[in-house]
Amino acid sequence: MRILGISAFYHDSAAALVDDGVVVAACQEERFTRKKHDSRFPRLAIENCLAQGGIALTDVDYVAFYDKPLLKFERLLETYIAFAPRGFKSFAMAIPVWLKEKLFQKDLLKKELRRNAPDFDWDSRLLFAEHHQSHAASAFFASPFEDAVVLTMDDVGEWATTSAGRGHGNTLEIFKEIHWPHSLGLLYSAFTYYTGFKVNSGEYKVMGLAPYGEPKYKDLILENIMDLKDDGSFRLDLKYFDYCTGLRMTNARFDELLEGPPRTPEEQLTQRHTDLAASVQAVTEEVVLRLARSLAAETGARNLCLAGGVALNCVANGKILRDGQFSKIWVQPAAGDAGGALGAALTAYHLNQNQPREVNGASDFMKGSYLGPACSQDDTKKRLENAGAKFRVLDDKALVDEVAQALADGKAVGWLQGRMEFGPRALGARSILGDPRSATMQKNLNLKVKYRESFRPFAPSVLHDDVSNWFEIDCESPYMLMVADVREDRRREMTDDEKELFGIDKLNVVRSEIPAVTHVDYSARIQTVHADTNPRYHQLISAFKEKTDCPVVINTSFNVRGEPLVCTPEDAFHCFMGTELDVLACENCLLIKEDQDPALKEDYKNAFELD
Amino acid sequence: MGGFLKELWAYMKIRKKYWLMPVLFMMVLFGGLIVLAQGSAVAPFIYTIF
Numbered sequence: 001m002r003i004l005g006i007s008a009f010y011h012d013s014a015a016a017l018v019d020d021g022v023v024v025a026a027c028q029e030e031r032f033t034r035k036k037h038d039s040r041f042p043r044l045a046i047e048n049c050l051a052q053g054g055i056a057l058t059d060v061d062y063v064a065f066y067d068k069p070l071l072k073f074e075r076l077l078e079t080y081i082a083f084a085p086r087g088f089k090s091f092a093m094a095i096p097v098w099l100k101e102k103l104f105q106k107d108l109l110k111k112e113l114r115r116n117a118p119d120f121d122w123d124s125r126l127l128f129a130e131h132h133q134s135h136a137a138s139a140f141f142a143s144p145f146e147d148a149v150v151l152t153m154d155d156v157g158e159w160a161t162t163s164a165g166r167g168h169g170n171t172l173e174i175f176k177e178i179h180w181p182h183s184l185g186l187l188y189s190a191f192t193y194y195t196g197f198k199v200n201s202g203e204y205k206v207m208g209l210a211p212y213g214e215p216k217y218k219d220l221i222l223e224n225i226m227d228l229k230d231d232g233s234f235r236l237d238l239k240y241f242d243y244c245t246g247l248r249m250t251n252a253r254f255d256e257l258l259e260g261p262p263r264t265p266e267e268q269l270t271q272r273h274t275d276l277a278a279s280v281q282a283v284t285e286e287v288v289l290r291l292a293r294s295l296a297a298e299t300g301a302r303n304l305c306l307a308g309g310v311a312l313n314c315v316a317n318g319k320i321l322r323d324g325q326f327s328k329i330w331v332q333p334a335a336g337d338a339g340g341a342l343g344a345a346l347t348a349y350h351l352n353q354n355q356p357r358e359v360n361g362a363s364d365f366m367k368g369s370y371l372g373p374a375c376s377q378d379d380t381k382k383r384l385e386n387a388g389a390k391f392r393v394l395d396d397k398a399l400v401d402e403v404a405q406a407l408a409d410g411k412a413v414g415w416l417q418g419r420m421e422f423g424p425r426a427l428g429a430r431s432i433l434g435d436p437r438s439a440t441m442q443k444n445l446n447l448k449v450k451y452r453e454s455f456r457p458f459a460p461s462v463l464h465d466d467v468s469n470w471f472e473i474d475c476e477s478p479y480m481l482m483v484a485d486v487r488e489d490r491r492r493e494m495t496d497d498e499k500e501l502f503g504i505d506k507l508n509v510v511r512s513e514i515p516a517v518t519h520v521d522y523s524a525r526i527q528t529v530h531a532d533t534n535p536r537y538h539q540l541i542s543a544f545k546e547k548t549d550c551p552v553v554i555n556t557s558f559n560v561r562g563e564p565l566v567c568t569p570e571d572a573f574h575c576f577m578g579t580e581l582d583v584l585a586c587e588n589c590l591l592i593k594e595d596q597d598p599a600l601k602e603d604y605k606n607a608f609e610l611d
Numbered sequence: 612m613g614g615f616l617k618e619l620w621a622y623m624k625i626r627k628k629y630w631l632m633p634v635l636f637m638m639v640l641f642g643g644l645i646v647l648a649q650g651s652a653v654a655p656f657i658y659t660i661f
Binding site: 070071074077078080081091092095096098099100103104106107123 | 614615618619622626628631634635638639641642643645646
């Protein structure tokens with residue numbers, strides 16, 4: 001039985017194909033349209049999933065959509081009624097969009113699907129799953145567990161903003177929910193807005209900013225804004241927020257409580273902003289920890305699955321792991337709305353169609369999250385030739401050896417190999433790599449390649465067998481969704497003068513043997529690399545280890561700021577020519593910057609809207 | 612449109628939200644006026660509302 005899952009119309013449209021319980025393909029529309037967080041109907045992503053499965057749309061048994069538009073409209077209406085007459089401006093802006101388009105999403109979906117399969121009976125083949133059900137299904141059914149507690153947290157779906165469920169075999173039951181407008185995701189988004197970042201995309205910046213600050217406002221938040229109970233359930237005091245009826249996240253009372261107006265995006269970041277970030281991060285960790293502890297006590301389960309946008313908060317995930325209430329934690333790599341496409345498909349397969357689920361006890365169902373399109377060596381060669389690239393074709397061993405040497409020589413390397421990642425993280429298929437031991441690599445990559453003045457360090461990819469020799473963690477983290485500290489014996493203490501530095505200056509201080517991936521609090525966002533899911537990347541890091549005795553490389557997404565992850569060899573070549581990357585390895589083709597035609601260089605820095 | 616109204620009725624029946632019907636009617640009427648009064652519907656990006 002084949003099920004196609006779709007998420008669309010809000011942000012991060014995506015498609016996923018499940019065939020007899022096997023996740024065949026999954027990808028985000030933004031990767032094809034080159035528009036970050038593209039929310040349009042995922043036509044290209046669907047085409048790609050079907051092509052990867054070698055089938056036509058008519059071969060699909062069901063199409064599952066990841067949320068229920070009518071329930072969302074119900075929330076909208078009831079919210080306006082509850083707050084009326086406040087919120088008229090917001091109503092006047094929202095209602096035309098709903099009346100013209102969003103209310104008729106089922107018809108819109110059928111219309112889009114009929115383009116490729118006009119005679120198909122879409123009335124009976126189109127299914128809808130609830131938003132948090134989709135998240136929960138993407139977390140549990142794709143996990144390696146036979147039995148687990150599932151916790152999903154995000155901004156809001158239909159009504160639920162947080163949900164807890166129990167998965168067993170092919171069943172999944174949601175037994176607890178926290179409803180709109182009380183939302184941990186929206187609290188985090190409110191502080192994202194207040195600290196001057198873009199809501200729905202800047203949350204990870206707040207998380208990265210937090211280690212620079214002190215959680216000075218944590219008590220203030222818990223005493224005034226959030227009523228947090230021992231079991232992790234909470235309510236927000238809505239008098240501080242504007243999101244129910246207005247067009248901003250927070251209001252004047254919020255400003256008064258926190259003694260200042262929101263930061264504008266261009267404004268200089270100060271210690272106060274980092275303290276605010278640290279405070280909301282600390283509150284988030286407190287909520288998540290209490291929820292995890294109460295669920296562990298209530299259910300006795302030993303495994304925990306996480307999904308929803310808040311599950312991308314890898315610092316909080318690391319805290320749950322170290323808390324030890326659960327033996328194992330698995331986080332869906334596409335924890336945001338894109339993963340809803342996969343969750344909807346798995347909901348339809350296991351819950352709606354009652355199909356069996358077989359866990360092997362070892363690996364999950366995500367195949368390392370390498371579920372996107374790949375380009376064969378022959379095709380890659382042709383495409384690069386057509387783009388005017390100059391390159392050498394090497395055999396596998398020579399390629400790995402030469403790239404490892406380039407990394408050891410301090411070069412910045414673009415790495416496009418195999419199937420593209422599904423989810424927001426680059427995991428060694430569409431990555432920019434560098435030497436983490438270099439004190440200057442971080443600065444160079446930020447300024448010359450990524451074009452960002454970042455206060456965040458890069459993330460490390462480390463051979464799984466070596467992870468506990470370098471970091472204080474001894475379990476898998478294949479999806480870069482766990483944070484752990486660099487081992488003490490690998491650290492270097494900062495001097496008093498260095499401790500006084502702020503922001504990027506502090507980040508540039510050498511704090512460990514691998515400074516480019518060590519945050520100011522010695523933490524690192526770890527990806528463990530496994531030979532069974534990405535053998536070539538594993539070979540590369542092994543070769544780098546042989547040369548340098550260091551089994552760690554810098555891994556950052558292969559794009560510039562504001563650009564979706566590169567998808568094709570052409571995308572990679574354009575990014576290579578538009579930045580100061582030194583080397584590009586596309587499948588077995590190796591490109592050196594000096595060999596390229598200078599006329600092909602392009603202005604890439606301003607090509608994408610900043611996030 | 613017929614299909615949509617059927618869906619809407621099924622939704623109200625299952626969710627027991629018959630009380631929303633007059634509200635919905637008024638809002639659609641009101642919203643319809645807003646739609647007619649403006650050229651295009653462009654949503655500002657506020658996730659919670661849209």
